[in-house]
Amino acid sequence: MTMDARRERTGTRVTVKDLARDLGMSVSTVSRAFHADAVIARETRVRVLARAKEIGYTPNPFARSLITKRTRIVGLVVADITNPFYPEVMTRLTSDLRAIDMNVMLVAADQSGTVDDALRLLLNYQPDLVIILAATLSSAAAQECRKSETPVIFFNRLSGEAGSFGVTCDNEEGGRRAADFLIDRGHRRLAYVSALADASTNVERHRGFANRAAERGIEAPVVLEAGSFSYAAGHRAAEAMRTLKARPDGVFCANDIVAIGFLDAVRQDLGLSVPGDLSVIGFDDVEMAHWPSHALTTIRQPVDEMLAATVALAKTLGADAGAEPVIRRIAPGELIERQTTRDRRAD
Amino acid sequence: MTMDARRERTGTRVTVKDLARDLGMSVSTVSRAFHADAVIARETRVRVLARAKEIGYTPNPFARSLITKRTRIVGLVVADITNPFYPEVMTRLTSDLRAIDMNVMLVAADQSGTVDDALRLLLNYQPDLVIILAATLSSAAAQECRKSETPVIFFNRLSGEAGSFGVTCDNEEGGRRAADFLIDRGHRRLAYVSALADASTNVERHRGFANRAAERGIEAPVVLEAGSFSYAAGHRAAEAMRTLKARPDGVFCANDIVAIGFLDAVRQDLGLSVPGDLSVIGFDDVEMAHWPSHALTTIRQPVDEMLAATVALAKTLGADAGAEPVIRRIAPGELIERQTTRDRRAD
């Protein structure tokens, strides 16, 4: 049977068998050529690899994982995609992971609640690793991961579940810096715009902000509830400011997108001036924060370092799925002063 | 051997064998219960499915695809992620595909050029279908898809390659509408801000705009080269306007993100007023277009319909991979008038 006839019969792919026959070697030998740590003559490996390239053979990953129990698939679970911080993280993570030969299977959760089903299907593909972006897991879902012995990395937002990995910014420190920045510049009536109430990022940023204010003898920051990490939520929080007896002069928002929604509403609907009447600080430094239309003062999220830490973790877990769970907390980047804050000491 | 001991030995998963033994049936029968079109007694199927649910059995998709040659994987290739139009498309596509039981394997191409390698790896996983978002394929890559008989759908941006599927907006019609809108309101010196020069979306929008202007006896629109679909590119195009002898009074931008970059630069760096000195129209109606900070007049991209068409196509191709290639062109949504355009007839 000619090679072409064979390929016709078995679908369109070249298999080990084809390659072995072509080279006059056994299937075992051919297979070994593709495993760096396999015992095989140097010269044999070279011949196999060369010929494989010529006829376009590449091992079928499904057949391989059936035996090795490793799939080189990482499941990426994404929810809150309206935050412009995530698209970049997603794509960069995907290409960085590809660089260490891991493939990303994407799971999108439009509404919270659907994550569970999606995750279950994902788990079917036996990912070597699951990375959760911008979401948390229900404890049922977390348990399924544990049961299938799939390590989970929470990126940015941490989870209460024990036994999982985490990579996050030191959000509390970020909150403290925001407080210092405002207080140093003469702000005295602080407010925090709170996003998703129990997201770790939200809680920690608030805590750092409030604690630092207390340490410096400033009245506790008022909390304006936005409710989620979105533009619309920031908008709503500004409306809520109407009901306050005393207007805050320094506002720290849970993140940039919330800050931008807040800004737009404060200026447009409340008719106030920023930074004239009040200063606003965000968190993340997403690209649009530097656009002149927003020019938002904000704290940079150390994305590069977070990404690097995540990939390093993925690599470790690739070698040893049973590694000890660890939370990596990375210092926030600098506070970037733009045009939504000003010095009030002369007021 | 107890079930638990067996699960210990074979990793952590329950297999057909386990379930068959548990039920006192053959492996074949159990397998048949999971295929709607298999010949099996109604009652048997019910029993199998019920017990499967109890002990958490679900067929291993890898083992299955080894035989069926269908993976239920769709490869999603994404490039230009800075356009906020895409994150939404990506996640919605992912969940819609999940609804028809297809899983998304993500490939990110940061730079053009890397798509080829990424695609090759993807093809290894034998996706039933590849969807290309915001990118084109090199002809080498396109040929690899053909060779492996993997259907390709181009979403939004079309490709010159024959034999592939396409879902796009009727961009030419969109361009015509932009021209009519501006001309009807007294604009006479038109300009087009061109993004990626040979992207089909860019070419078609420009063509429709220019053709309609010609039909209505208006001088051919000046072309301002932005060079890509990004904020920074729009910014550059505004700078390029400095060298023009006559300033345009009506500008149609290749898409919203380019328009926003253009707007910011026109106002900030050129010190011009929009819509006072000139009107600006975008294309897409991304979420931020309605933020008061931009309030961009734009043409809505019919995302819902495009998504629906893509999923329908995916379904068809799932049933019959050899379906006749087709390009679906969907009428653009309405032109939404906001605050970057005004009526100049009284000027």
Added chain:
DNA sequence: CTGAAAGCGCTTACAG
């Protein structure tokens, strides 16, 4: 260092 054989978890003709 290489090859023959068993087996990963499934599906699907083929008998009965």
Added chain:
DNA sequence: CTGAAAGCGCTTACAG
């Protein structure tokens, strides 16, 4: 309608 057997494309002890 059900079961035994072959086989999908690989990897990996086990001999030699």
